[in-house]
Structure formats: C-alpha cells, structure tokens
Amino acid sequence: VKLQFWFEFASTYSYPAVMRIGKIAAARRVEIEWRPFLLGPLFHAQQGMKDSPFNVVPVKGSYVWRDVERICQKYDLPFRRPGKFPQNGLMAARITLSLPQEERPNFVKAVYQASFVHDRDISDPHILHAAARRAGLDPLEVLSAMRSEPIKDQLREETAKAADLGIFGAPSFVTRDGELFWGNDRLEDALDWTVRGTLRPNTQN
C-alpha cells in the first residue's frame, strides 16, 4: 500500500519527517510517494501570509525552534537552527520532481541535512550539486532540472494538487482513501491508517 508524503524544503518539521519516514514505513511495508511542493503560494492564498508563521508570530516561533530541537534530540537527529529562515526551496523542489521516486529519498535527505544540520543555502547550485553527489546522482544531469520548463509547470501543478487535497502545511500525508494528516507528529498515525484504515486499537497509550 502507498502513502503520499508531501513536503516543502523550507519546512522545519518536514526535516525530522524526511529523516524518519523511510525506516518506519518499511517496517510497516508501506510504500512512500515522495512529493515536493511549495508551501509559500498556499500560505499566501489560504491565509494571506507572506512569510513563515514562525516569523509572523514571534511567540510561536520561539516555541517551534525549541520544539524542533527537542524532537531532533528525541529521534537522535543532528539539528542546528538555520541562520536564515525560511530558505528558498524552489530549485531543490524542481530537482526532486525530475527524479524517479527511488532516487528521491537520498537527494531530499541530503538537501534537508544541508539546510538543518549544516546551515547551507539550499538555493545555491553548488550546495545542490553537492547534495546530488552525496545522493549518488550525476550532478550535471540533475541540475538541468532547475531550468526545465516542463518541470516548472509540473511543480506548479503539484502545488495546486496539494491545495486540492486540503493541504495547508508541511509535512502532510495523504492516504489512498483520502485522509489527510498534518505534521511530523502525525507520521505514525498516517502509516497506521494506511495499513489498517483506522487509528484503533493498537496505537493507544
């Protein structure tokens, strides 16, 4: 069975989800569809926001950075608060879309690590080049996607599709029967629903 995994490269909570999803999906025999999209246009269209809500509402931002730090400790993931937030993930999203599904996870992880571990500018082609190499891809072939017109269109369509699915944040998970789950903290629930069509009864505390 399949689960759609929608992520945005600028999204903080997408980072732990990106790093965690492969292993726990495999343990449940769920196949993940990696689907990059752009959250900026959705924030603007749905909420009139021109910046991350973590910047717009400072008290929420302070909380979120501490929360993400704790979450990364919990899951043993290195994390450094980026100097600039949010980053521009447009090029990374285009490159990801140009890759077949099986090549996406390693590239996506490498980009998130550049961003949230090494505080690199992920709109910089040199950083994306290095991420492609680290993912075992041919960087020159991969980087051409940054300027490809069909890929640009495809990313716009994917972002529109995300909106159609009711997505308003990242990471988001959509099951085959149309259930939407939002947030790294819903990853296990989304997988449970995918496998069993319900959250009961094995997930209770």
Added chain:
Amino acid sequence: VKLQFWFEFASTYSYPAVMRIGKIAAARRVEIEWRPFLLGPLFHAQQGMKDSPFNVVPVKGSYVWRDVERICQKYDLPFRRPGKFPQNGLMAARITLSLPQEERPNFVKAVYQASFVHDRDISDPHILHAAARRAGLDPLEVLSAMRSEPIKDQLREETAKAADLGIFGAPSFVTRDGELFWGNDRLEDALDWTVRGTLRPNTQN
C-alpha cells in the same frame, strides 16, 4: 513531581487532553496542576486574531475537525462537533479557579463533555450547575464564583501568567524546569520530560 496543565474551555484539542491526562500522569506518578486560562486575549494580543484560527482559516478548520474526530476515535472518547464554535468558557474558567486542585478534574471533564459530547452551551449557568452536580460538588456554592471579583482578577492574572510562560495555544504543558509543550499530541512528551528531564531514549519509534 508536578506538571502544569494549561487549558481553555473553548479549545478543541484541550478536550482529549483533559480526558486523557489523569490516567497517564498517575501511571508516571506525576502530579497535575490544572490551570484554566483564557486563550482569546492571547490570540488577540499575540496574533491580532479576534476569532478561532479554525474559523479564520477554513482549510485548517476542515482539517482540525476531522483530526479531532480521528483522535477521539483513537482514544475511545465520544465526540460530537459542536454547533457553535468557539464557545465562551469564561464562567467555567472562573468556577474552576475557585475550586481546590483536587476538585478540578471532575468538574473540568464534566464541562468538556457538555461541550464536545453533548453540544451544550457552557456559558449557560444551568449547564454549569449540572456539571458541578455531576462532579459531586455543591452547585450553589460553586456558581457564586461566576460573579466573584477576586476570582475575576485571579483569572486575569492566570492568563497574564500563561503569556509570560510563552503560551500561545491550548492545551499547553509547562514543566518545573520551564519547558513548554503545546498540544494534546505533546502530552506524553511533557510527562516524559517531567519524569526524566529529556525525551530520550524510551520514547523512540
């Protein structure tokens, strides 16, 4: 050890937290401080919002109602989407503040059930009267708190205190060492932190 539990009677996600916290805190030998506050003034001061974000952003609202429904199924809690949202929890908060800690849980649960199970108006003194009776309290004694000037002041102070702690939503949990956790989905983490001062290593998936 103690954990502060900050809740707002209008808050949807506070409902599952209110119903769940007693049992799992007892299992971890954590003592819960039940602290009602008003989220409205904080939403307004911090985010300029005059209504629930679930009403202000419809796509988020649609998600939230489905999410809460699924969460309640997961934890075997009855739930009915209220006809009117958000409700006015001012009187219920004042009454709660007038009660000693040990009398708060049953009254608070009865009010949340009136709201999120039976779709009753929790600003109606008759409903609060019934909730007090169901909690084993003397309704006439309890209802006098609705008009008590010292209690009005105390609720204002508690709400200011919540803001000072960095709270911007409900439910929120604050540990003795000052860690803030926001959301029903952080309840277990808040308890783990209270007991062990970290989220690692027993909470990993």
